[in-house]
Amino acid sequence: MNIVDVTAELFTYKSKTVRDSEGHAHPGPEHDATQCLVRIIADEGAEGYCFGANPSVVEHVIKPAIAGLDAFYREELWQRLREWQRLHLGTLTDRVLGVVDMALWDFAGRSLQQPVYTLLGAFRDKVPAYASTMCGDDLEEGLNSPEAYAEFALACKARGYKAFKLHTMMPPLPGTPDPKLDVACCRAVREAVGDDMVLMLDCYHYYNREQALYIGKELEKLNFYWFEEPMAEHSTSSYVWLTQQLAIPVVGPETAEGKMFTRAEWIVRGASDISRAGVGDVGGITPLMKVAHLCESFGVRMEVHGGGAGNLHALCAMGIPGEYYERGLLHPFLNYEQPSPWLNALDDPMDDEGNVHVSQGPGLGQDIDFDYIREHRVRPT
Numbered sequence: 256m257n258i259v260d261v262t263a264e265l266f267t268y269k270s271k272t273v274r275d276s277e278g279h280a281h282p283g284p285e286h287d288a289t290q291c292l293v294r295i296i297a298d299e300g301a302e303g304y305c306f307g308a309n310p311s312v313v314e315h316v317i318k319p320a321i322a323g324l325d326a327f328y329r330e331e332l333w334q335r336l337r338e339w340q341r342l343h344l345g346t347l348t349d350r351v352l353g354v355v356d357m358a359l360w361d362f363a364g365r366s367l368q369q370p371v372y373t374l375l376g377a378f379r380d381k382v383p384a385y386a387s388t389m390c391g392d393d394l395e396e397g398l399n400s401p402e403a404y405a406e407f408a409l410a411c412k413a414r415g416y417k418a419f420k421l422h423t424m425m426p427p428l429p430g431t432p433d434p435k436l437d438v439a440c441c442r443a444v445r446e447a448v449g450d451d452m453v454l455m456l457d458c459y460h461y462y463n464r465e466q467a468l469y470i471g472k473e474l475e476k477l478n479f480y481w482f483e484e485p486m487a488e489h490s491t492s493s494y495v496w497l498t499q500q501l502a503i504p505v506v507g508p509e510t511a512e513g514k515m516f517t518r519a520e521w522i523v524r525g526a527s528d529i530s531r532a533g534v535g536d537v538g539g540i541t542p543l544m545k546v547a548h549l550c551e552s553f554g555v556r557m558e559v560h561g562g563g564a565g566n567l568h569a570l571c572a573m574g575i576p577g578e579y580y581e582r583g584l585l586h587p588f589l590n591y592e593q594p595s596p597w598l599n600a601l602d603d604p605m606d607d608e609g610n611v612h613v614s615q616g617p618g619l620g621q622d623i624d625f626d627y628i629r630e631h632r633v634r635p636t
């Protein structure tokens with residue numbers, strides 16, 4: 256089935272999330288925001304969908320690259336777009352590539368009336384989740400102190416989460432970054448939830464080696480499960496240095512570009528204990544599964560970065576962990592159990608045991624409210 260059109264529909268919604276000067280999300284006053292629905296349209300009227308990207312890159316880069324080609328040839332399309340990235344680095348990011356790849360997987364699933372995870376080769380239909388917090392803040396009753404993290408961890412435990420990951424205090428928050436404050440937050444959470452909850456830390460990403468080693472050693476005393484991205488990931492040597500000295504598993508790379516190639520280099524260098532990738536980091540489900548198979552071949556664990564339908568379907572097709580689904584980002588002020596305005600249902604519903612269940616609907620299984628999108632569409636000017 257050949258692709259006859261690729262469209263991007265921009266629409267508005269009300270958001271209660273704002274971003275600080277470093278780009279971290281926090282709760283904030285309600286304001287207008289936009290989202291984009293990317294639609295792959297093939298002959299015979301078959302369609303596939305994914306949210307993200309923007310109309311300009313879809314019209315000027317994606318559509319010219321893949322129009323007229325077979326929508327079922329995902330590997331060919333992904334490789335073609337990957338090569339196009341070389342001359343479109345500023346617009347065709349891995350995040351955009353990931354949206355197109357996921358829309359193609361959704362297309363295949365909807366066309367064949369199968370969920371994506373069964374097309375990939377199903378392994379399971381539910382995944383244990385960890386509660387992944389927003390970064391710290393200075394909001395009254397927010398995540399503003401070690402005690403506040405502890406209280407929120409208890410609330411997440413009561414909701415059913417068996418695991419909890421702190422994103423701690425980071426710039427531009429005054430007095431940060433501070434390794435001792437990060438450790439104090441971790442200690443307060445451990446003391447509150449007891450020994451039976453799995454805990455992880457994702458702290459400020461630009462500590463130096465000594466600071467990272469200090470935090471890692473303290474996490475070992477607190478029986479944390481993993482230690483994530485404490486230093487700049489482009490310094491592979493720093494991660495080799497850290498991993499050699501810590502017993503706690505070091506997780507990465509996460510945000511470093513380079514898709515499966517970077518993960519392979521980290522494994523060969525011994526730069527982390529657990530590899531890491533998500534659909535938004537490496538350019539979709541297609542390369543995420545390559546990373547999973549790479550890790551399986553080397554006997555290395557991997558953990559999937561971020562939530563959403565694409566990551567969940569990939570996790571349900573992995574024979575090696577991907578042990579956890581990252582659910583969030585969570586904050587005491589926000590109701591995560593409410594679907595996005597453009598969806599009729601959550602992508603990642605969680606039961607009382609802390610397991611997220613994958614949709615059995617065709618494709619990515621997203622229950623899209625097309626009426627909402629039509630009514631809130633931003634008309635081209």
Ligand SMILES: [Mg+2]
Nearest residue numbers: 457483484509
């Ligand atoms: Mg992270």
